[in-house]
Amino acid sequence: MYNKSMKILITSGGTTEKIDSVRGITNHATGSLGKYIAEMFLQNGHEVTLVTTKEAVKPQKQPYLTTYIVSNVDSLVETLEPLVKTHDIFIHSMAVSDYTPLYMTDLDEIENAEHISDLLTQQNTESKISSKADYQVLFLKKTPKVISLVKTWNPDIMLIGFKLLVNVSKDELFAVARASLKKNKAHYIVANDLNEITGTQHHAYLLSENGVTEAETKAELAKLIFERVTNHD
Amino acid sequence: MYNKSMKILITSGGTTEKIDSVRGITNHATGSLGKYIAEMFLQNGHEVTLVTTKEAVKPQKQPYLTTYIVSNVDSLVETLEPLVKTHDIFIHSMAVSDYTPLYMTDLDEIENAEHISDLLTQQNTESKISSKADYQVLFLKKTPKVISLVKTWNPDIMLIGFKLLVNVSKDELFAVARASLKKNKAHYIVANDLNEITGTQHHAYLLSENGVTEAETKAELAKLIFERVTNHD
Numbered sequence: 001m002y003n004k005s006m007k008i009l010i011t012s013g014g015t016t017e018k019i020d021s022v023r024g025i026t027n028h029a030t031g032s033l034g035k036y037i038a039e040m041f042l043q044n045g046h047e048v049t050l051v052t053t054k055e056a057v058k059p060q061k062q063p064y065l066t067t068y069i070v071s072n073v074d075s076l077v078e079t080l081e082p083l084v085k086t087h088d089i090f091i092h093s094m095a096v097s098d099y100t101p102l103y104m105t106d107l108d109e110i111e112n113a114e115h116i117s118d119l120l121t122q123q124n125t126e127s128k129i130s131s132k133a134d135y136q137v138l139f140l141k142k143t144p145k146v147i148s149l150v151k152t153w154n155p156d157i158m159l160i161g162f163k164l165l166v167n168v169s170k171d172e173l174f175a176v177a178r179a180s181l182k183k184n185k186a187h188y189i190v191a192n193d194l195n196e197i198t199g200t201q202h203h204a205y206l207l208s209e210n211g212v213t214e215a216e217t218k219a220e221l222a223k224l225i226f227e228r229v230t231n232h233d
Numbered sequence: 234m235y236n237k238s239m240k241i242l243i244t245s246g247g248t249t250e251k252i253d254s255v256r257g258i259t260n261h262a263t264g265s266l267g268k269y270i271a272e273m274f275l276q277n278g279h280e281v282t283l284v285t286t287k288e289a290v291k292p293q294k295q296p297y298l299t300t301y302i303v304s305n306v307d308s309l310v311e312t313l314e315p316l317v318k319t320h321d322i323f324i325h326s327m328a329v330s331d332y333t334p335l336y337m338t339d340l341d342e343i344e345n346a347e348h349i350s351d352l353l354t355q356q357n358t359e360s361k362i363s364s365k366a367d368y369q370v371l372f373l374k375k376t377p378k379v380i381s382l383v384k385t386w387n388p389d390i391m392l393i394g395f396k397l398l399v400n401v402s403k404d405e406l407f408a409v410a411r412a413s414l415k416k417n418k419a420h421y422i423v424a425n426d427l428n429e430i431t432g433t434q435h436h437a438y439l440l441s442e443n444g445v446t447e448a449e450t451k452a453e454l455a456k457l458i459f460e461r462v463t464n465h466d
Contacts, residue, residue, distance in 0.1 A: 024261060027255055028256070055288065098364035120368060138371040140370070141368055167360045
């Protein structure tokens with residue numbers, strides 16, 4: 001595979017799910033790791049499609065780079081499905097929202113509800129939800145797990161997933177990453193802990209069925225992913 | 234007042250209240266209007282202090298510009314209090330979060346709670362809240378209204394507030410803006426509707442006790458604020 005130009009699909013940045021027209025729940029991610037990875041493949045003659053957000057940092061415009069901008073999980077899924085079907089490798093470094101807002105209300109409506117689950121089908125009618133009550137309650141629904149859809153769209157694509165945990169042991173991090181490897185039929189999972197990421201320092205493990213390698217910076221991690229992916233058989 | 238260099242305090246961008254170490258509720262605002270306003274005063278020889286966010290667009294570094302970065306309402310209040318006391322004019326264009334997360338849980342805990350208000354004192358112990366449940370419920374508490382504190386910190390400062398509504402009539406917009414003018418002892422309120430803001434187009438009204446003026450773009454609005462503020466007696 002090494003000397004052939006491949007079509008690489010990369011996601012970066014973090015999605016935002018709207019609460020109303022001015023507020024949203026955001027997964028914080030600068031997009032800089034995805035930028036490093038994209039640049040590494042571009043420099044080596046591969047074709048890169050980057051799916052990212054308006055806010056994320058991006059590589060400079062260049063001939064073999066195509067960029068798509070998405071905002072929330074719905075737009076991400078819609079954009080990714082046709083792209084996953086036409087690419088060789090998918091590197092999914094985006095921080096995707098795991099919940100999306102359904103309904104926001106005050107404590108009174110909750111106290112007075114016969115069944116809490118009745119509120120899940122309510123909808124806010126205002127464009128900007130009123131801010132009078134001292135407390136508010138926001139109901140959220142789980143979003144589809146994008147990584148679990150990838151192989152149903154294209155069983156042949158090579159999938160590199162990411163698992164970000166916060167302040168966990170190496171054992172726990174590895175256990176969660178190995179479960180994701182198996183469940184999502186990924187070739188690799190990048191496992192990292194937010195406590196070990198500051199600026200360009202980025203301690204991460206690259207796990208596959210065959211073993212583990214390690215990186216200390218975003219540049220190193222991008223290089224490691226590139227090397228593994230292009231030598232993979 | 235016109236020919237004297239004044240100390241202008243400006244806020245811009247939008248605050249984010251953390252849900253956990255990776256998620257937050259964000260008020261979307263690019264910071265571009267605040268940037269226009271800051272540049273207008275700087276070009277005319279005034280000293281500008283800009284309180285903004287990491288994500289917001291900012292004027293270029295220059296001698297008479299000092300910039301402070303804040304993230305959430307707590308850090309905004311802490312940063313503003315001493316600055317309000319030492320400035321002549323405060324232009325508060327930042328989109329400030331009106332609610333901050335208290336506790337996130339699943340539907341079961343709510344169904345089983347004797348009093349919903351008991352949950353307001355609960356705290357999440359995980360750094361990254363688990364995403365297993367199909368639904369989650371986020372309890373939020375009202376944040377302090379920063380604009381209402383300004384005159385308690387410095388009764389002599391000239392205050393220019395902002396009121397952003399979404400899809401309302403001109404009458405309703407004016408009524409809400411006039412109430413804010415009075416309640417917060419502001420000299421001016423900029424009243425605008427999100428439906429009339431796209432890119433550099435920015436329809437806005439500048440209301441005072443003496444009347445209303447109007448702008449169609451961010452540059453026009455910045456100029457209008459500058460002219461009113463520097464001619465004010």
